[in-house]
Amino acid sequence: MGSFSIWHWLIVLAVVLIVFGGSGKISTLMGDFAKGIKSFKRNLEDDESMEHGATKPDDRIGAPQPGPASFTSEQRDSKPVSSSTH
Template sequence: MGSFSIWHWLIVLVVVLLLFGRGKIPELMGDMAKGIKSFKKGMADDEDAEDTRTVEHRADEPVKPSKEKATKS
């Protein structure tokens, strides 16, 4: 009961091919690969943006809270 025989897997494969067609499966995999690549690129862009963010102020100037933090409270 825990494992499937080769006949079970063949039936599943036939059903999947009937539902999606022969050309649709590679197209779906290509779209998934593009999505993964764009996700990785977005993550790398976020890391670069965090690294380049700096805050400049003078020592005699008091630090003021940003507007974002003031509106969240």
């Protein structure tokens, strides 16, 4: 009970290799984590400014933007259908 088995040493070795590995995986992971936190804080600030009336929610979310290929049903139905014979 006082000594570690081979599995304990393999797990310790794996953790050491992951943390101190030369490829910088941990630093990349922590950088991505920091970017996520910054984005979350920025979105919280945007939500707070919306609550204070800086912008209307309709201006930002849910207002459909007309696209170049948007037709009403009348426009779509009134177009002539080309018929091709084989």
